[in-house]
Amino acid sequence: MQVNARKPVVVGVSGASGSLLASTTVDRLLEADVPVVMTATAAARMVWREEMNESFGAVLERWMDYGTFTYCPIGDLSAPIASGTYPTRGMVVVPCSMATAAAVGHGFADNLLRRAADVTLKERRPMVVVPRETPLNTVHLENLTKLASMGVTVLPPNPAFYLNQKSVTDVIDFAVARTLVALNIYDALPDDMVYSEPVD
Numbered sequence: 785m786q787v788n789a790r791k792p793v794v795v796g797v798s799g800a801s802g803s804l805l806a807s808t809t810v811d812r813l814l815e816a817d818v819p820v821v822m823t824a825t826a827a828a829r830m831v832w833r834e835e836m837n838e839s840f841g842a843v844l845e846r847w848m849d850y851g852t853f854t855y856c857p858i859g860d861l862s863a864p865i866a867s868g869t870y871p872t873r874g875m876v877v878v879p880c881s882m883a884t885a886a887a888v889g890h891g892f893a894d895n896l897l898r899r900a901a902d903v904t905l906k907e908r909r910p911m912v913v914v915p916r917e918t919p920l921n922t923v924h925l926e927n928l929t930k931l932a933s934m935g936v937t938v939l940p941p942n943p944a945f946y947l948n949q950k951s952v953t954d955v956i957d958f959a960v961a962r963t964l965v966a967l968n969i970y971d972a973l974p975d976d977m978v979y980s981e982p983v984d
């Protein structure tokens with residue numbers, strides 16, 4: 785039997801704005817020597833083309849060089865992460881579209897991301913969703929509440945205004961660090977992301 789340290793985190797990328805959140809999350813996990821199994825929806829790849837300088841194919845190739853990165857096509861419902869018997873440390877859906885939040889909240893496991901999320905929930909493993917939509921309608925709020933009621937950490941990528949963040953990169957780094965804490969990868973936030981009272 786193996787020790788847990790090498791179990792992967794599942795990263796599901798859906799078609800909300802914020803591809804940089806997904807890319808930074810995978811970067812930080814691989815830098816922390818945590819294996820990653822990733823899947824991305826068709827809409828996620830569409831958004832990626834709009835928002836990122838590095839193409840989706842190029843970034844996959846870069847991550848493959850780590851030797852701890854696996855990419856599974858969204859239609860591959862026979863991939864290991866579709867089964868609860870495959871051990872993982874948990875899952876993050878980043879960014880999480882309102883469509884995916886609705887599907888996961890209602891048990892629609894009709895693509896690999898949604899099935900992997902369904903498995904994570906049934907196995908009661910740590911799960912984080914990073915929703916990206918504004919403003920939120922009642923259906924969005926109800927679906928996110930449903931996820932929270934099942935123990936999911938709902939982690940909107942909000943700026944930490946109190947940290948005097950200066951750039952989108954600061955905001956992304958903060959959301960990703962919070963995600964890794966919620967997944968028990970980091971013990972705590974880095975010191976420069978922790979609020980401390982200003983000294984006179």
Ligand SMILES: Cc1cc2nc3c(=O)[nH]c(=O)nc-3n(C[C@H](O)[C@H](O)[C@H](O)COP(=O)(O)O)c2cc1C
Pocket residue numbers: 797798799800801825826827828830831834880881882883884885916917
């Ligand atoms: C450029 C672009 C940006 C989008 N941004 C968002 C968004 O921020 N939040 C959201 O819920 N949907 C957004 N959408 C719509 C979703 O992509 C759409 O609802 C899609 O069906 C989601 O599918 P998925 O959840 O399987 O990825 C965006 C679509 C495009 C093309």
